[in-house]
Amino acid sequence: MEAGKGTEDVFNVHGLHLYINDRVILKDITFKVPNNSVFGIMGPSGSGKSTLLKVLNRLIEIYDGEIKVEGKVLYFGKDVFQMEASKLRKEVGMVFQIPNPFHHLSIYDNIAYPLKSHGIKDKREIMRIVEESLRKVRLWDEVHDRLHAPASHLSGGQQQRLTIARALALRPKVLLMDEPTSMIDVVSAQAIEQLITELKKEMTIVLVSHNPQQVKRVADYVAFLYNGKLVEWGPTEEIFDSPRNELTQKYVVGLID
Numbered sequence: 001m002e003a004g005k006g007t008e009d010v011f012n013v014h015g016l017h018l019y020i021n022d023r024v025i026l027k028d029i030t031f032k033v034p035n036n037s038v039f040g041i042m043g044p045s046g047s048g049k050s051t052l053l054k055v056l057n058r059l060i061e062i063y064d065g066e067i068k069v070e071g072k073v074l075y076f077g078k079d080v081f082q083m084e085a086s087k088l089r090k091e092v093g094m095v096f097q098i099p100n101p102f103h104h105l106s107i108y109d110n111i112a113y114p115l116k117s118h119g120i121k122d123k124r125e126i127m128r129i130v131e132e133s134l135r136k137v138r139l140w141d142e143v144h145d146r147l148h149a150p151a152s153h154l155s156g157g158q159q160q161r162l163t164i165a166r167a168l169a170l171r172p173k174v175l176l177m178d179e180p181t182s183m184i185d186v187v188s189a190q191a192i193e194q195l196i197t198e199l200k201k202e203m204t205i206v207l208v209s210h211n212p213q214q215v216k217r218v219a220d221y222v223a224f225l226y227n228g229k230l231v232e233w234g235p236t237e238e239i240f241d242s243p244r245n246e247l248t249q250k251y252v253v254g255l256i257d
């Protein structure tokens, strides 16, 4: 089957243990992310959500000290640790909690620059993708008359929509989002939640959130992490309406934060 098509799982994580500087951070994690779904990862602060997300496109290798991995992490059936990292990261894009546009670059160049570095040179084609990407994230109407202003002039919520536009411009198969709405205004947060549910027609989203209500609103599947362990995962309705584990029961009604 061609990668990205059909019902094949996007990620298949089995028995994953992750150690950073010899300390175990993730313990025996097993789950599958179906194609064209929104897969939520929820859990209290420090439970390992960001770490797990960064394993999926191997950003973990860049920032986090010495890592050791046991178990398997497959992306469309391929071991991510055997793949070329740059190819993996082009297909598996990332949006962080704190909006991180290239502050000194213009709104236009925030999107154009990564396109150019991936070999797209035609100016009209670049302009077309810039407009399309900004429209997708509902930023076009707010910025079309100042595309050459620096990204630092935008509000936090606008900056976050810009970083999503930047990621979408590269046409990823998967978008990893690490608490993308926790630092921004309510209106931008709602726009992003709505966008997430639209995007799953064309890609797969893995959404980390410490807000179970957000996960309930947008995710098709959800995994609950606690203290580096995956307590349970499954279809969102099942996890919220009939959780098997007592910890999950407490978490979804807000008794654990």
Ligand SMILES: Nc1ncnc2c1ncn2[C@@H]1O[C@H](COP(=O)(O)OP(=O)(O)O)[C@@H](O)[C@H]1O
Pocket (backbone or CB within 6 Å): 020, 025, 043, 044, 045, 046, 047, 048, 049, 050, 051, 052, 063, 064, 065
């Ligand atoms: N680079 C690192 N070095 C050492 N410990 C880390 C590193 N990154 C995360 N941790 C630890 O791993 C655990 C999980 O962190 P994290 O994945 O950031 O949790 P969450 O995103 O759920 O808040 C925490 O105890 C954190 O201190």
Ligand SMILES: [Mg+2]
Pocket (backbone or CB within 6 Å): 049, 050, 051, 178
């Ligand atoms: Mg985190």
